[in-house]
Amino acid sequence: MRTVVVDAGHGGHDPGTSHFGLREKDLALDIARRLKQQLQAAGLSAVMTRNRDEFIPLSQRPAVANRIQADLFVSVHINANRKRSVSGIEVYYPRESVVSPSASYPPRVAPAEVALPTSTVRQILWDLVLTRSRRRAATMATGVCRAMEQQLGVPCRWVKGARFVVLREAWMPAILVEVGYVSNRQEAARLAEASYRQAIAQAIAAGILASLRDGVIRQGQEL
Numbered sequence: 001m002r003t004v005v006v007d008a009g010h011g012g013h014d015p016g017t018s019h020f021g022l023r024e025k026d027l028a029l030d031i032a033r034r035l036k037q038q039l040q041a042a043g044l045s046a047v048m049t050r051n052r053d054e055f056i057p058l059s060q061r062p063a064v065a066n067r068i069q070a071d072l073f074v075s076v077h078i079n080a081n082r083k084r085s086v087s088g089i090e091v092y093y094p095r096e097s098v099v100s101p102s103a104s105y106p107p108r109v110a111p112a113e114v115a116l117p118t119s120t121v122r123q124i125l126w127d128l129v130l131t132r133s134r135r136r137a138a139t140m141a142t143g144v145c146r147a148m149e150q151q152l153g154v155p156c157r158w159v160k161g162a163r164f165v166v167l168r169e170a171w172m173p174a175i176l177v178e179v180g181y182v183s184n185r186q187e188a189a190r191l192a193e194a195s196y197r198q199a200i201a202q203a204i205a206a207g208i209l210a211s212l213r214d215g216v217i218r219q220g221q222e223l
């Protein structure tokens, strides 16, 4: 069974963005819960990084997925812009970045295979693992944005690489979905509706399931 970690952005003393009486941390948690249900209904195992209004440091979020060797990490956020006319969906995947020398091994790289790894060897091993999961994440990000655009009738603004902590510290394919702009009056009104949040969860799940069917994400990550 494949395992997806669903991460509701922000929480606790970090409300995220707030507009029209709506707080990002509340909307993200509600959509994440619905997404978890959708994934479970489709036969996947789904685990949440938080299931209540609590603060979780950024690094601890991908750490949850790393610890249980999840197959996919999905972070849910709500966007905002000073220009209130801006609206739409954005999906991000990890952009290449230099791995810190203190980084631990990806789980599938047995230390025995490299008796005394130099930092260069470690960097190469990391690159092998991360290049592949990054490529898969980019494909999945595109699939999710497309599914959301089709099912919600909201434009997918872009699919981009980004250096967000929650993405770059995950050992498995990781995506971050900005489901809409709460600073936009029309999108805020839709986000306030439970039925729309349910539709968002269904669309994200549909994008994930389509990528799984296409073999974008396979169970485990053999090097």
Ligand SMILES: [Zn+2]
Pocket (backbone or CB within 6 Å): 009, 010, 016, 017, 024, 077, 078
């Ligand atoms: Zn956010």
